[in-house]
Amino acid sequence: MRKTTKWIGLTGLVLFSAMLIFAIFGPMMIPYDAYKASGPPFQSPNLEHLLGTNDMGQDLLAELAVGARTSLFIGIASAILAVFIGGLIGVLAGYIGGRFETVVLRIIDIVLTLPFLPLMIVVAVYMGAGIFTLVFVITLVMWAGKARQIRAQTLSIKHTGPVLAAKTMGASHFYIFYKHIIPGVVPIFIPQFVTGVNAAILMESSLSFLGMGDPLTKSWGSILFYANSRSAFLTEAWMWWIIPPGVCIVIVVLAFSLMGYYLEERFNPRLGDYSVREKRKKQLVKTKEHHSSKGVLLSVESLTVAYPKSGDYRSVVDDISFAVKNGEVLGIVGESGSGKSTIATAIIQQLKRPAKESGEIYFEGNLVQHFDDEGLRQMRGKEIGYIAQAAMNALNPVIRIDKQLQEAIRAHYQLSAKVMDERVVEVLQKVGLDEKWRFAYPHELSGGMKQRVIIAMALINKPKLVIADEPTTGLDAIVQVEIVQLLRKLQKELGISMIYISHDLPSVLSVTDRLMIMKEGRKVDEGPSVELSKLSTNPYTRVLIDSIPTLYPKKETVEVSR
Amino acid sequence: MSADLLRINSLKKSFYRSPSLQTKVLSDVSFSMKEGEIVGLIGASGAGKSTIGRIISGLETADSGEILFVGNELTKMKAKVRRQLAKDIQMVFQDPYEALSSRMKIHEIVAEPLHILQIEKGNLEQRTQLVKEALRSVNLEPDYYMNRYPHELSGGERQRVGLARAFVCKPKLILADEPTSMLDTSLRLDLIRLMKKMNEQEGTSYLFITHDIALTRDFCDRLIVLKNGEIVETGETLDVIMNPVHPYTKTLIEALFILENHGG
Numbered sequence A: 001m002r003k004t005t006k007w008i009g010l011t012g013l014v015l016f017s018a019m020l021i022f023a024i025f026g027p028m029m030i031p032y033d034a035y036k037a038s039g040p041p042f043q044s045p046n047l048e049h050l051l052g053t054n055d056m057g058q059d060l061l062a063e064l065a066v067g068a069r070t071s072l073f074i075g076i077a078s079a080i081l082a083v084f085i086g087g088l089i090g091v092l093a094g095y096i097g098g099r100f101e102t103v104v105l106r107i108i109d110i111v112l113t114l115p116f117l118p119l120m121i122v123v124a125v126y127m128g129a130g131i132f133t134l135v136f137v138i139t140l141v142m143w144a145g146k147a148r149q150i151r152a153q154t155l156s157i158k159h160t161g162p163v164l165a166a167k168t169m170g171a172s173h174f175y176i177f178y179k180h181i182i183p184g185v186v187p188i189f190i191p192q193f194v195t196g197v198n199a200a201i202l203m204e205s206s207l208s209f210l211g212m213g214d215p216l217t218k219s220w221g222s223i224l225f226y227a228n229s230r231s232a233f234l235t236e237a238w239m240w241w242i243i244p245p246g247v248c249i250v251i252v253v254l255a256f257s258l259m260g261y262y263l264e265e266r267f268n269p270r271l272g273d274y275s276v277r278e279k280r281k282k283q284l285v286k287t288k289e290h291h292s293s294k295g296v297l298l299s300v301e302s303l304t305v306a307y308p309k310s311g312d313y314r315s316v317v318d319d320i321s322f323a324v325k326n327g328e329v330l331g332i333v334g335e336s337g338s339g340k341s342t343i344a345t346a347i348i349q350q351l352k353r354p355a356k357e358s359g360e361i362y363f364e365g366n367l368v369q370h371f372d373d374e375g376l377r378q379m380r381g382k383e384i385g386y387i388a389q390a391a392m393n394a395l396n397p398v399i400r401i402d403k404q405l406q407e408a409i410r411a412h413y414q415l416s417a418k419v420m421d422e423r424v425v426e427v428l429q430k431v432g433l434d435e436k437w438r439f440a441y442p443h444e445l446s447g448g449m450k451q452r453v454i455i456a457m458a459l460i461n462k463p464k465l466v467i468a469d470e471p472t473t474g475l476d477a478i479v480q481v482e483i484v485q486l487l488r489k490l491q492k493e494l495g496i497s498m499i500y501i502s503h504d505l506p507s508v509l510s511v512t513d514r515l516m517i518m519k520e521g522r523k524v525d526e527g528p529s530v531e532l533s534k535l536s537t538n539p540y541t542r543v544l545i546d547s548i549p550t551l552y553p554k555k556e557t558v559e560v561s562r
Numbered sequence B: 001m002s003a004d005l006l007r008i009n010s011l012k013k014s015f016y017r018s019p020s021l022q023t024k025v026l027s028d029v030s031f032s033m034k035e036g037e038i039v040g041l042i043g044a045s046g047a048g049k050s051t052i053g054r055i056i057s058g059l060e061t062a063d064s065g066e067i068l069f070v071g072n073e074l075t076k077m078k079a080k081v082r083r084q085l086a087k088d089i090q091m092v093f094q095d096p097y098e099a100l101s102s103r104m105k106i107h108e109i110v111a112e113p114l115h116i117l118q119i120e121k122g123n124l125e126q127r128t129q130l131v132k133e134a135l136r137s138v139n140l141e142p143d144y145y146m147n148r149y150p151h152e153l154s155g156g157e158r159q160r161v162g163l164a165r166a167f168v169c170k171p172k173l174i175l176a177d178e179p180t181s182m183l184d185t186s187l188r189l190d191l192i193r194l195m196k197k198m199n200e201q202e203g204t205s206y207l208f209i210t211h212d213i214a215l216t217r218d219f220c221d222r223l224i225v226l227k228n229g230e231i232v233e234t235g236e237t238l239d240v241i242m243n244p245v246h247p248y249t250k251t252l253i254e255a256l257f258i259l260e261n262h263g264g
Helices: A003-030 A062-098 A100-115 A116-127 A132-160 A161-166 A173-209 A222-230 A245-265 A269-273 A340-347 A372-378 A402-412 A417-430 A435-439 A448-461 A477-494 A505-511 A529-535 A539-546 B048-055 B081-087 B106-119 B124-137 B154-167 B185-202 B236-242 B246-260
Strands: A296-309 A311-323 A328-334 A356-363 A384-387 A466-470 A496-504 A514-517 A522-528 B005-016 B022-034 B038-043 B064-069 B089-092 B173-177 B205-210 B220-229 B230-236
Touching: A003 A062, A003 A245, A062 A100, A062 A132, A062 A173, A062 A245, A100 B230, A116 A132, A132 A173, A161 A173, A161 B106, A173 A222, A173 A245, A222 A245, A222 B081, A269 A522, A269 B081, A269 B124, A269 B220, A296 A496, A311 A340, A311 A356, A311 A496, A311 B038, A328 A505, A328 B236, A340 A356, A340 A466, A340 A496, A372 A384, A402 A417, A402 A435, A402 A448, A417 A435, A417 A539, A448 A466, A448 A477, A448 A539, A466 B106, A477 A496, A477 A505, A477 B205, A477 B246, A496 A505, A514 A529, A514 A539, A522 A529, A522 A539, A529 A539, A539 B185, B005 B081, B005 B205, B022 B064, B022 B230, B038 B048, B048 B064, B048 B089, B048 B173, B048 B205, B081 B089, B081 B106, B089 B154, B106 B124, B106 B154, B124 B154, B124 B185, B185 B205, B220 B236, B220 B246, B230 B236
Parallel strands: A328 A496, A328 A514, A384 A466, A466 A496, B038 B205, B038 B220, B089 B173, B173 B205
Antiparallel strands: A296 A311, A296 A356, A514 A522, B005 B022, B005 B064, B220 B230
């Protein structure tokens, strides 16, 4: 977690503690009874009455301290009740499901639309104004939102692996409930409670201010109510009559907001990773002219990428160098976690923060690390097509295929609708999809067809280099073959260079000219694909190749076909 | 003739996306397994093979049909009685990253079936012994792994923990739903070998659900090929691989052949 987050949480805690101490000890320390006149009315602050007195000569500081007890009590009590009731109903609705859930959800919808002011008026008529009426009404308004959020959490836990596994082990509902559901849901009760206190204190204040609280009990809201109705604004009195309770409300709400912020990040650690990326400065790009003469399209020179781990930086890519020539297909093979995908994201300069990158990457002889944002944007999608891992599941479900493909063109070119449509048809034909599919939505396509669309998207701007990251993962064997053959065909037809990343050696061998084998971020072996697979003596390469399950028993002797 | 361990008679299942939109997942599937047999259930995604596993394990209910496990009709059983049968039918899941609770230590995870089924209740020492034995059977050194959390383990190690959890109560049948598909190629055969070892030592049967025929060659006794919720071909593993009859099976095998020969 970031340091500032901790400080924010701590500040919230200090503010809240201060207010709590004031509420508990304040009335004991202050020598005046808040409910009795203790001096002349409308006194401005003086040594005897630090905040002055009100219209009835009651000490305002004493009122404030007693009011703190009421306001905090109402806030915390309603939040506890709302979270408890909402939590119980939410968990049950999520877990039981079916008709019960539907009924509960409809009730929640209705409760969420209840306007709390009229509700308070109606309820107060029946129950009489008072602290408990306030707690009742605030809880009544608040539980529904909590129930809905906690139900969502329950639903997501209900379908996770551990719960399914426990079911197949013959677990009873009771067991699943206390062992898997409750431990998963309770952590979100705490931030829910904190935001609940916040809302409840604000609601109490506004209800009391409007005179709908208990007129005989002092609370911050009721102090404001009396101040307003007894013309505090007409004199100077508002400065010590209105401002202090206002400040108190702000402090408590702020304290709980800050604590809520801290807890939110604590229980959702991913939030801490979001930060605004710095703009890349325009600078002179370092070039290596001799690359183009040698036909080198991409050259990666001692690339190292490290991520922080337990106080230190751990390299996920360690001193990797390689080059891709024009028209060449390089395969990068390794197990998950060997750093293959990190190389791909480094090339298009899209490493996840807080990565530390060193080494140089030249594309067409230009150092990509020196590119500014616009330069990178031009390179991505136009010069380098990127087929990201599992990208076929990332197609926008509500936008037609042709629109999504046109979007890829429009990022780089301004063309008329007609020309764009022609481009879309052309590229779809290239990837073996009938042109009618351009009017389809992603859910109408099979996995293999979606992957073809992704390939079309990568090719649509005629890039010089295509990076394909695990393009066959998640597809059936038959479709895998089709995709591999398609990629090979397109690469030959268009003469593009390609980096093909996969852990699936058979498919890699069939597409690539050269292979680079990686393990734990390091390069362990490199060479022409066919020779490497048959002749390499590197023990790790052998393990990878020999562990490929085969349909037909392997032949004892291996000939090198050339 | 040895008795059938599992017999499935005309299993049917449809999903309803809306009352009018019905997708048939299984239409009239019947097959049987003998004790100690390893059966491979093969098909492309959407063929309904996972659904069969989920129905047998009780995660889904069939629309109609019978499931006889050692002569007991599972579908007509009361939930309470059905749960007791979990001792004999365990499941291994596809995703090793998802299937283990991140809040539980490895020994708690492996002991969970014992806990749920109240095996050796109160006898903590005996339970620990069973857990250690299960971990050893999947080549995980108990002393090193017992007190770790899943996130400290690699994908292959996690899947072996999942396998140990299935082994721990010595079930008669393990439903393995694509247990290797999320693993790196080099780890797939390892897992298969561990499963095969338990079959040889304890006579555990497997219903091995996969789309990877190559993996079944040395592992499965018999193959069942599923397409669009129907069985299109069954037979001894090598027979099916060497002489596929149904065109669909032929395509499946051809696809692998092309890959193996690096695109031909």
